[in-house]
Amino acid sequence: MAKIKKIAVFTSGGDAPGMNAAxxxxxxxALAHKLxxxxxxxxxxxxxxxxxxxxxxxxVRNIIQRGGTILRTARxxxxxxxxxxxxxxxxxxxxxxxxxxxxxxxxxxKGAGIFSQEYDIPFVGMPGTIDNDMFGTxxxxxxxxxxxxxxxxxxxIKDTAFSHDRTFFIEVMGRDAGFIALKAGIATGAExxxxxxxxxxEKQLEELLQSSxxxxxxxxxxxxxxxxxxxxxxxNFGKKYKDHGVRVNVLGxxxxxxxxxxxxxxxxxxxxxxxxxxxxxxQRSIMVGYKNHEIVHVPFNKTIKGKRDIGxxxxxxxDILAK
Ligand code: F6P
Numbered sequence: 069m070a071k072i073k074k075i076a077v078f079t080s081g082g083d084a085p086g087m088n089a090a091x092x093x094x095x096x097x098a099l100a101h102k103l104x105x106x107x108x109x110x111x112x113x114x115x116x117x118x119x120x121x122x123x124x125x126x127x128v129r130n131i132i133q134r135g136g137t138i139l140r141t142a143r144x145x146x147x148x149x150x151x152x153x154x155x156x157x158x159x160x161x162x163x164x165x166x167x168x169x170x171x172x173x174x175x176x177x178k179g180a181g182i183f184s185q186e187y188d189i190p191f192v193g194m195p196g197t198i199d200n201d202m203f204g205t206x207x208x209x210x211x212x213x214x215x216x217x218x219x220x221x222x223x224x225i226k227d228t229a230f231s232h233d234r235t236f237f238i239e240v241m242g243r244d245a246g247f248i249a250l251k252a253g254i255a256t257g258a259e260x261x262x263x264x265x266x267x268x269x270e271k272q273l274e275e276l277l278q279s280s281x282x283x284x285x286x287x288x289x290x291x292x293x294x295x296x297x298x299x300x301x302x303x304n305f306g307k308k309y310k311d312h313g314v315r316v317n318v319l320g321x322x323x324x325x326x327x328x329x330x331x332x333x334x335x336x337x338x339x340x341x342x343x344x345x346x347x348x349x350x351q352r353s354i355m356v357g358y359k360n361h362e363i364v365h366v367p368f369n370k371t372i373k374g375k376r377d378i379g380x381x382x383x384x385x386x387d388i389l390a391k
Contacts, residue, residue, distance in 0.1 A: 073166055074164050107121045201376050250383070250386060346365060
């Protein structure tokens, strides 16, 4: 196999706190191994539009604590087309890139998997999404920070909910997964969490509202749950339970911003070193993940096809405590 001399790194999909720490780790590890390294701005779209930038050690100075991503990010429609991917390949060749590190979610890995079947360029992935919904890793970069942001916000809402004996429906991110909602529910002592992984929660919600008139309730609504968004659920149930003084809070994109937690910085740093190590080791089409406090390598097709289980034990803990 040809010796790797130059690599590229980019961030893709929804941004997540810790992506900068991940970029920093990749750049510094590459330089430590005497590899040249380029950053690609705006994900796959920047690869198509030739938006490459040479990275030096100084380029990643003072970013470990910053939220967002200095390389910016995008969800590229053009990369879904063979013509788009051809342009991306031509640009990678033009810059003499031998291998690529992609930091993103499963959609980003899917794109990488398709691309490296068509063109002979190795890709290694690092899991970066606040949703924590990736198969093969216990944690994704950004989840811990987002969870802490949500917990802080809900604690504040709880104060006012209690004072007024109101029921709050609080919508959190997670269009396909309830990890943020469930863990935030346990950590804030919420009365209920509505998540995509559990069917038929209407009855339970009805029972809660019937039994808790004139007391406060925190109901966390994951975006992708099976009943509806927080506004919709509040409207449908609020009509019947007028005494609950129903209010709605959609936390939205504040969950994606902010300085990464110590855990996310640490995770991103470890995974960044592991990603470059894997490239030097001539690995391809794998994600570097973190399982039981160890680095693991998971083939892209497993991370893409596998569905990360929400965990029966977490559901049980929540069921026992949310009374
Ligand atoms: O995948 C991360 C995520 O934050 C989801 O939780 C959310 O549904 C989605 O991205 C929002 O995407 P956008 O920023 O494109 O609206």
